[in-house]
Amino acid sequence: MAVRLYLNSVSKTFTMHLQGGTVIPVVDKVEFSVDAGECVVLGGPSGAGKSSILKMIYGNYRCDQGQILVTVGDDIVNVAGAEPRDILKLRSDTIGYVSQFLRTIPRVSAEDVVAEPLIAQGSSEEEGRDKARNLLARLNVPERLWTLPPATFSGGEQQRVNIARGFIAYYPVLLLDEPTASLDAANRAVVVRLVEEKKAQGVAMVGILHDQDVRQEIADRIIDVTTFSSEAAA
Numbered sequence: 001m002a003v004r005l006y007l008n009s010v011s012k013t014f015t016m017h018l019q020g021g022t023v024i025p026v027v028d029k030v031e032f033s034v035d036a037g038e039c040v041v042l043g044g045p046s047g048a049g050k051s052s053i054l055k056m057i058y059g060n061y062r063c064d065q066g067q068i069l070v071t072v073g074d075d076i077v078n079v080a081g082a083e084p085r086d087i088l089k090l091r092s093d094t095i096g097y098v099s100q101f102l103r104t105i106p107r108v109s110a111e112d113v114v115a116e117p118l119i120a121q122g123s124s125e126e127e128g129r130d131k132a133r134n135l136l137a138r139l140n141v142p143e144r145l146w147t148l149p150p151a152t153f154s155g156g157e158q159q160r161v162n163i164a165r166g167f168i169a170y171y172p173v174l175l176l177d178e179p180t181a182s183l184d185a186a187n188r189a190v191v192v193r194l195v196e197e198k199k200a201q202g203v204a205m206v207g208i209l210h211d212q213d214v215r216q217e218i219a220d221r222i223i224d225v226t227t228f229s230s231e232a233a234a
């Protein structure tokens with residue numbers, strides 16, 4: 001299978017400017033690739049740097065060193081050196097991010113929140129809404145809620161709206177940040193199925209998943225992030 005994502009010797013530290021410039025090493029020389037249709041799960045204890053790696057791939061955190069290469073059609077783009085406007089473009093059509101928290105938008109209905117990424121990629125509003133409703137139904141969000149803004153939804157309902165939003169569009173690279181945290185078994189199984197469908201479409205995924213059963217079901221490979229700790233490198 002074709003390599004979709006390649007992290008080449010990526011290192012990251014945080015400099016605490018308000019604490020006299022203390023430097024906190026996070027990860028050193030992270031090196032792995034993800035093929036099309038593969039799901040790689042980042043493992044390791046709390047604080048090992050899993051979220052930081054995901055945020056660097058999404059362009060939220062800058063790397064100190066290294067390259068994050070993403071295949072975009074016939075081109076290869078280095079996220080680590082990309083301009084902010086290029087990062088925004090990558091986020092609309094190449095790299096998706098499914099987190100467990102929904103950022104609610106006032107007065108926008110759940111189905112429109114879910115449909116938005118698909119419409120942004122060029123689908124019609126009708127197609128966007130149809131697919132949004134389909135996903136909301138699969139994730140057991142009650143139909144009476146679909147036309148309401150999710151601000152007043154329960155935590156679990158908001159999480160499922162967010163998952164629907166994260167899975168609705170096609171991105172060649174998809175980042176999963178604890179997408180099943182605090183879901184019940186039935187909805188965890190739906191997420192497992194959604195991930196399998198993305199694999200079948202050739203999507204390359206990198207995930208953080210603490211749930212052992214879900215991890216077992218969807219991880220093709222587990223990468224222990226402690227291998228890249230600065231202490232291990234020293």
Ligand SMILES: Nc1ncnc2c1ncn2[C@@H]1O[C@H](COP(=O)(O)OP(=O)(O)OP(=O)(O)O)[C@@H](O)[C@H]1O
Pocket residue numbers: 014024026044045046047048049050051052053
């Ligand atoms: N914005 C930040 N500023 C300063 N330090 C940070 C920042 N983000 C993360 N860190 C530090 O980097 C280290 C790695 O954090 P990170 O969140 O990547 O770990 P993690 O493996 O995802 O942990 P968890 O499983 O608890 O979410 C931690 O020591 C954390 O305190």
